[in-house]
Amino acid sequence: MNRYLRKFGRYALLALPLTIVFAVACGSDTVTTVIETVIVEREVQVEVTREVEKIVVATAAPSDAAAPARVDERFGGELRVALGAAITTLDIHRTTGTTAYEISFAVQERMLAYNRDLIATPLLMDSWTVSNDGLQWSFKLRDGIKFHNGVPLTAEHAVNSWSRWAERDNYGSIIFGFIDDVTATGELTFTVDMIEPTALVLEGMARIGGYAPVIMPPEMYNIPAAEGAEVMIGTGPYEFVEWVPGDHLLVRRYEAYSPADSAGSFMAGRKDAFFDTVDYVVIPDENAKIAALEVGQIDLISRGIPGDIVDTLGANPDLDIRIATNSSTRDGAWIDNVEGPFTDVRVRRAFAMAYPVEDALRAAVGDERFWTTCPSMMACAGKWGGFADGSEGIYNYRDNGGLEAAKQIIKDLGLVGTDIIVLQAGDRPRFAGPAEISRQTLEEMGFNVIFKQTDWATQTNWREKPELWDVFHTAGGGAWAANPLLNSSLAKNKYWNKYQDESGRMTAGMQKLARATTASEQLAIVKEMQNVFWEDIPYISFGDTFGTMGIRANIEGSVTLFSMPVNVYNAWRSN
Amino acid sequence: MTAYIIKRVLAVIPILIFVGVLTFSLVHIAPGDAANIMAGDYAGPDDVKLIRKELGLDKPIATQFVEWVGRTLRGDLGRSIYSGKSVAELVRTRVGPTISLTVLGGLFAVLIGIPLGVFAAWKAGSRWDRVIQIFAALGISIPGFWLGFIMILAFAVYLRWFPVIGYVSPAESFTGWIRSITLPVSLLAISGSSIIIRMTRASILEVLREDYIRTARAKGLANRAVLFRHALRAGAIPIITVIGALAGGLITGVVVTETVFTIPGLGRLVAETVKNRDFPVVQSMLMLLASLYVFINLMVDLAYVFFDPRVRL
Numbered sequence: 074m075n076r077y078l079r080k081f082g083r084y085a086l087l088a089l090p091l092t093i094v095f096a097v098a099c100g101s102d103t104v105t106t107v108i109e110t111v112i113v114e115r116e117v118q119v120e121v122t123r124e125v126e127k128i129v130v131a132t133a134a135p136s137d138a139a140a141p142a143r144v145d146e147r148f149g150g151e152l153r154v155a156l157g158a159a160i161t162t163l164d165i166h167r168t169t170g171t172t173a174y175e176i177s178f179a180v181q182e183r184m185l186a187y188n189r190d191l192i193a194t195p196l197l198m199d200s201w202t203v204s205n206d207g208l209q210w211s212f213k214l215r216d217g218i219k220f221h222n223g224v225p226l227t228a229e230h231a232v233n234s235w236s237r238w239a240e241r242d243n244y245g246s247i248i249f250g251f252i253d254d255v256t257a258t259g260e261l262t263f264t265v266d267m268i269e270p271t272a273l274v275l276e277g278m279a280r281i282g283g284y285a286p287v288i289m290p291p292e293m294y295n296i297p298a299a300e301g302a303e304v305m306i307g308t309g310p311y312e313f314v315e316w317v318p319g320d321h322l323l324v325r326r327y328e329a330y331s332p333a334d335s336a337g338s339f340m341a342g343r344k345d346a347f348f349d350t351v352d353y354v355v356i357p358d359e360n361a362k363i364a365a366l367e368v369g370q371i372d373l374i375s376r377g378i379p380g381d382i383v384d385t386l387g388a389n390p391d392l393d394i395r396i397a398t399n400s401s402t403r404d405g406a407w408i409d410n411v412e413g414p415f416t417d418v419r420v421r422r423a424f425a426m427a428y429p430v431e432d433a434l435r436a437a438v439g440d441e442r443f444w445t446t447c448p449s450m451m452a453c454a455g456k457w458g459g460f461a462d463g464s465e466g467i468y469n470y471r472d473n474g475g476l477e478a479a480k481q482i483i484k485d486l487g488l489v490g491t492d493i494i495v496l497q498a499g500d501r502p503r504f505a506g507p508a509e510i511s512r513q514t515l516e517e518m519g520f521n522v523i524f525k526q527t528d529w530a531t532q533t534n535w536r537e538k539p540e541l542w543d544v545f546h547t548a549g550g551g552a553w554a555a556n557p558l559l560n561s562s563l564a565k566n567k568y569w570n571k572y573q574d575e576s577g578r579m580t581a582g583m584q585k586l587a588r589a590t591t592a593s594e595q596l597a598i599v600k601e602m603q604n605v606f607w608e609d610i611p612y613i614s615f616g617d618t619f620g621t622m623g624i625r626a627n628i629e630g631s632v633t634l635f636s637m638p639v640n641v642y643n644a645w646r647s648n
Numbered sequence: 649m650t651a652y653i654i655k656r657v658l659a660v661i662p663i664l665i666f667v668g669v670l671t672f673s674l675v676h677i678a679p680g681d682a683a684n685i686m687a688g689d690y691a692g693p694d695d696v697k698l699i700r701k702e703l704g705l706d707k708p709i710a711t712q713f714v715e716w717v718g719r720t721l722r723g724d725l726g727r728s729i730y731s732g733k734s735v736a737e738l739v740r741t742r743v744g745p746t747i748s749l750t751v752l753g754g755l756f757a758v759l760i761g762i763p764l765g766v767f768a769a770w771k772a773g774s775r776w777d778r779v780i781q782i783f784a785a786l787g788i789s790i791p792g793f794w795l796g797f798i799m800i801l802a803f804a805v806y807l808r809w810f811p812v813i814g815y816v817s818p819a820e821s822f823t824g825w826i827r828s829i830t831l832p833v834s835l836l837a838i839s840g841s842s843i844i845i846r847m848t849r850a851s852i853l854e855v856l857r858e859d860y861i862r863t864a865r866a867k868g869l870a871n872r873a874v875l876f877r878h879a880l881r882a883g884a885i886p887i888i889t890v891i892g893a894l895a896g897g898l899i900t901g902v903v904v905t906e907t908v909f910t911i912p913g914l915g916r917l918v919a920e921t922v923k924n925r926d927f928p929v930v931q932s933m934l935m936l937l938a939s940l941y942v943f944i945n946l947m948v949d950l951a952y953v954f955f956d957p958r959v960r961l
Contacts (some may be wrong), residue, residue: 301732
């Protein structure tokens with residue numbers, strides 16, 4: 074027996090040191106943190122708008138031009154940013170995924186970039202001219218810009234990167250449909266020869282959403298897709314350090330960064346990297362992400378703070394919880410235009426008539442602080458959003474017969490009891506809530522709803538096969554994607570709803586819009602397109618949702634605009 | 649015994665072939681692929697088709713299977729579709745946290761489970777027995793992810809004793825390592841020890857009713873001698889079996905634990921690659937885990953010989 078006791082005693086002894094260390098850990102009253110806060114007196118006069126209320130409704134950047142003018146001192150230490158999903162690729166020309174996009178904002182740059190008024194302004198570009206007939210554009214890049222690998226930026230890089238982007242991007246392919254040739258004419262100059270004039274060229278260099286027209290060196294744009302990029306190289310204020318897939322991606326201040334001369338404004342102008350490093354940490358679990366922000370293990374959640382905990386988190390004096398009321402996305406129910414009941418436009422109209430969009434938005438993101446509705450095809454807060462043109466009657470179901478009228482239509486069409494497949498992605502709560510609203514609405518209309526609960530990856534596969542679904546839920550671009558040409562759901566067969574545009578009027582509208590050169594001309598065309606939208610109902614558009622951002626209160630200068638994650642430059646850690 | 653071991657090792661080969669074919673079939677039957685995930689939410693059908701072609705995911709399944717078999721036979725476990733990194737490299741960078749969690753989680757499960765199980769059996773029907781049984785029942789029935797969140801809330805958010813997320817390697821900071829693994833190891837140990845407690849208690853209780861135990865007591869042997877020299881050894885076989893199964897359970901348990909505590913280990917790698925349909929990594933990871941499981945079972949079989957002389961291999 075003693076032999077066994079001795080054996081157990083040895084095992085127990087093994088546990089002893091661990092227990093002691095455990096006790097030591099328990100006895101400590103601080104949390105080990107990798108964040109090193111460095112406070113430096115800044116002599117530069119800055120204007121910092123500090124919010125008085127804990128929960129800020131940010132209609133514009135709090136102060137995106139408020140950063141000190143130069144990086145005279147190194148302060149800020151490390152910023153830790155939470156990513157909700159793993160980074161799938163570092164080749165931003167090959168993904169529209171939001172995580173890679175978020176990092177790309179810090180590392181890579183466009184030739185032109187949107188300022189806070191969503192006007193495309195020079196970033197890598199120095200100047201340009203356009204011929205009187207609009208058939209030739211001549212561009213000149215800024216001198217002295219180097220990629221993070223030391224290679225000087227040339228016109229050839231710009232031409233190749235922009236052309237590569239256009240091969241993928243829907244908007245890019247529209248623009249390149251007008252372009253005859255893009256040629257590098259010198260070290261820093263290139264020309265764009267047009268087949269016919271269009272006002273889209275500059276917008277195409279600044280594009281947000283979809284694929285990003287960032288400029289890369291050959292080491293990146295020559296990587297075959299099958300190999301995958303292991304680094305992200307650009308000209309931005311931060312340079313890539315390491316990527317541990319599924320765990321984190323680290324960038325550090327790029328010391329040789331050559332900023333634009335103009336004041337920083339959203340994505341445009343001067344970008345000062347005040348943090349020594351920015352660590353993007355993948356935290357797949359929502360609760361862990363919030364808890365890590367609360368205890369200061371991370372500094373920033375760029376978007377996706379659930380609406381139901383905004384008030385609770387807002388009560389924490391160490392946190393700054395913001396709602397970006399300038400329209401992050403346009404949410405909706407996408408319907409199958411090529412198979413099943415929705416191929417009949419009368420059924421699509423009935424669905425729109427009956428749809429309680431407010432309920433869907435509430436189910437998606439929370440109470441009225443987090444969304445808005447408007448009788449508009451495009452995002453309410455966008456350039457061409459929020460206007461009524463007389464065609465919006467069908468949008469407001471209460472004034473248009475609503476559910477009762479929709480039920481009658483389904484009855485008259487003899488479709489009562491017809492099967493309708495509604496997909497619900499359980500791992501995307503944002504879209505899972507509206508799926509329940511769609512189910513309820515369709516059942517009330519008289520359909521027999523087959524409700525398929527699955528994960529997002531499965532849903533993305535099923536939506537490729539029209540016979541496997543009738544309704545799924547997602548979101549498109551908000552105010553930052555205000556141009557209907559950016560909306561592939563409106564283009565024939567370009568998105569999963571496979572809009573057919575039987576009359577051809579939407580396609581014609583797009584072609585006209587691409588050629589329109591004055592603002593009034595463009596507005597008139599968009600109104601025409603909106604008429605077609607409410608007649609055809611390519612998908613059900615709910616309204617605009619606002620992004621939510623959570624940030625440690627000692628981070629200053631960060632921007633809450635369109636819920637775009639542009640928070641790592643011109644931002645710093647305060648006292 | 650040597651012949652037995654060789655036979656068992658050779659038997660692993662058809663098992664791995666079976667597992668390989670099964671996992672290949674399962675991951676390709678499962679809907680969804682990497683092209684859709686990589687393309688992102690705003691991409692349309694043409695984008696996905698293009699990416700699928702570039703990644704070679706549009707090839708017929710039979711072709712992909714032949715290519716995969718060829719690569720595997722050459723010892724090439726493949727590369728991640730997303731990062732381009734080899735599976736071997738991904739495993740190398742992720743294995744440290746998982747070893748820390750599984751080894752310590754298993755160790756504490758055994759250290760807590762066996763003594764408490766023996767004690768509960770010895771004091772069967774007493775208040776102590778009931779308390780231990782309630783602990784075991786709760787440990788088995790409470791979902792790991794829920795308990796993990798409660799632990800985070802209590803010890804990391806409110807008390808701030810431990811970090812909410814992340815892992816620190818012992819080479820970087822020993823105290824940091826202890827802090828980062830305390831909660832996840834506790835979670836694994838609680839669920840693991842609960843199973844061991846129940847099995848140990850049942851097994852010892854059965855042995856304690858045997859005639860030879862009564863004889864040993866009648867001979868005047870001390871309680872400790874009866875319990876540890878006779879009862880525990882005789883009841884060890886089912887306990888070892890459970891510990892073997894527990895080792896398998898730990899492998900699957902780390903998937904949940906590493907996700908809840910944001911620890912970059914193999915468990916999270918598996919969860920992420922399944923979610924993202926990173927087929928080459930999923931296939932290789934499942935093969936590796938299956939091999940590990942088979943190895944653990946072999947160890948358990950060999951342990952029988954030590955504890956039960958009647959077992960001849």
